[in-house]
Amino acid sequence: MGKKIVIGKIVNTQGIKGDVRIYPLTDYKERYEELEYIYIEGIDDKFEIENVRYKKELAIIKFKGLNNINDVEKYKNKYIYIDESQLRKLPEDTYYIFDLVGCNVYDEDNNLIGKLIDVIQNTAQDIYVVERLDEEDREKTKKVMIPAVEEFIKKIDIKNKSIIVHLIEGMLE
Missing domain, CATH: 2.30.30.240 (PRC-barrel domain)
Known part of the structure; x- marks a missing residue:
């Protein structure tokens, strides 16, 4: 498995239908819309992204198969990651x-x-x-x-x- 890159932190749940609030650790928070899946700190399995929306500086993400608050409560304060292969290509002379x-x-x-x-x-x-x-x-x-x-x-x-x-x-x- 390749290198994992931190792109945000789950700071809370949103509503009761399994959505999570994510504080982006990226310059381009809209990048979440480009992703099909992410990883959650401490878990090897991929979490498929069903929906992304925004509220102020936060990204609100719904994962496939996690349909109520009890499914996501345990992920509060966990970092989210992507595979290195999911990184956006940067312009020349720009670096991560x-x-x-x-x-x-x-x-x-x-x-x-x-x-x-x-x-x-x-x-x-x-x-x-x-x-x-x-x-x-x-x-x-x-x-x-x-x-x-x-x-x-x-x-x-x-x-x-x-x-x-x-x-x-x-x-x-």
Whole structure:
């Protein structure tokens, strides 16, 4: 079985007919309409999607064969997943966060800065969070924030898990 990708979390039930409320963990919540099935955390079986609708920021999903609240109550607070093969193809120079996390980050002189451990998404631009060893105390780590903009991010190589960045004075402090 291939790699599973988290795309949401079941936060509650909806009504009494077996629908669940899902908080999307994706930039494109309408993607649920494209799916025929998903997986629920801790369960190997596929859950076929019968219907999808939206209420504010939530997706409301009805699964085939689950027809009352008692059938779905046990899935509250569980994450939902898709197979890697169900991922949407991204435009060139666009990456999934899970592909970026774990990449080694280097400066333009090929000096290792650290490892990308998180991506903070905000309205202006994404911020790459890089964990690096503290120069003075090699037992400690520091977190460095690098804006994910063309000025700073020079090259991303997912295959080799590396990112080349342009640093400006004070960026690593």
